[in-house]
Amino acid sequence: MDIWLQVAQAGDRSEIATLIQRSTNAWYQRHGLGAIFPAEAESCGLFVDVYQQLDAGYHWVARDEQGVICGSCFFHPRETHLGLGIMNVHPDYFGKGIASRLLAKAEELAGDLPVRLLSSALNLDSYSLYHRAGFTPYAIYQDMAIPVPAQGFTFPRLTQGRVRRAQLADRPAILQLERELLGIERQCDIDYFLNDTSGLWRVAVWEQDGRIGGYLASVAHPASRMLGPGCCYREEIALELLSWMLDHHHRGTTPVVLVPAQRSALSQVLLRWGDGFVNYILHR
Template sequence: MFKIHTAKPEDAAELALLIHSSTNMWYESHGHEKIFRGPAEDCRLFPEVYEDLDPGCCLVAQSEADGRLIGSCFYHPRETHISLGIMNASSQFAGAGIASALLEDIIGIAEDRELPVRLVSSAMNLDSFSLYSRRFFHPYAVYQDMFFRVPAEGGLALIDLPTERVRPATIADVGEIDRLEQEIWRTSRQRDWRYMIENARGYWHCSVIERNGKITGAMASIGHPASNMIGPGVGTSSTEIAALIAAELNQYPGRTPVALIPSNNPKLVAMMYALGGRNCELHLAQAFAETPIIEGIVMPTFMPETC
């Protein structure tokens, strides 16, 4: 019925349409609003950014009957792990085993490289949860998706946040950010931070916070029609992470960015409510094989999905 192979750069438009239609259809069929409210063209963000970061790391399922792409999944090999990115399957082929076949191939790639696999998926999507748990993925963190309405004039702030220690990130900070990630959760993804800080496509903004001349937190964000999110982020202190989140939110006056806040940090959650954050969904971080030990604060995101 279908064959799996590596996507080609010329598949970008068809991939965008598949991501847009299948994601929106799932949410609407379960009584929720669309995730992607603009045209399908907006979802070219995914194949374009991931081809920049990880050329040739998207598997597609192609219908043998008519050649259409009916499933896709991006994966992101890093020094310490492989991250499973956005997965989509055409609703017309529900139950055909597309997602299972894509997942199995990516697990095989990870096992060949002797690396664990990580992902972040919606807690509302029990079909997705079952897909992963049947293959021995297990949750290790819960995140509250919170949206924030940033005033047109910006200026979101809380009293006593150390905002004076926040500054824009530079390429020279990449090594220190990597050191911090390795200390907090033994994770390395330097090229992601370099890519976001360089911002060649014009979507990104990154900040760091320092204490006694040392970087103790970093936060990125993206402002694109298909994704306006705060993260990824990493840090040692709830108040410092809150200051970074506020700094990134204020990059998007008049907009409604979303951030994934770790539910096991009630201090940070309380500060996010005080900033006006409202819950809209829950996500689970899951791992296959080795589970990361987090000794600090880690915030994932959906672009890039390299947590």
């Protein structure tokens, strides 16, 4: 089969949204799990829209000889790394080497920078693919689904600080947190979150005596209800950020949050709030 790669075009949005929904749901359903995108395929256009705004020209698709889009991957060039984002292959094209072609494109785009990606430990197919390509896990996260009551979520204060909605003036402190705690820099992502006017995104910071010790972003959309990214100095700060965001951005829904597995006290609290499974971050 003749497969070729090209940068996605504006007119591909609907076809790519359908591909993301069908591919992801097919994998989960084939493994006895429910559809992860139960809403209409159009809802998955969120990913195309967001990453077009963030990284125009870095969304690549695979086409067959008839021009049908059979694969898609979002790439995210950043100051310290290349992020390998959502990758999908149409169910009719599984096992035909399309994912490997897209991974090779990631290496080409990265140059000398490391490549980072997040993947579910449930998906051993993808783990095998990434492992063969030279990726190694360096962080494990517990993936928690947390139901939030319609009347809101309350949690006792654990620190002397306060959580508030982030402002543009907080950007330098947030970037410093990521450099110090995560060793990465992604200014365009932080700018995107802080400048959002759609209401889909929200950012909160934890502050004490004028010093910011943590931040948390969140998205609320039918295709993605997730808390993160974010980072902070202590687990108590994380819990206060999480509880604030659940109460202010996700009432009556069940968002997902990824928690570092080594933070056992934090994981134990969140396990009492909801259910979890494991993800891992890899790099090459």
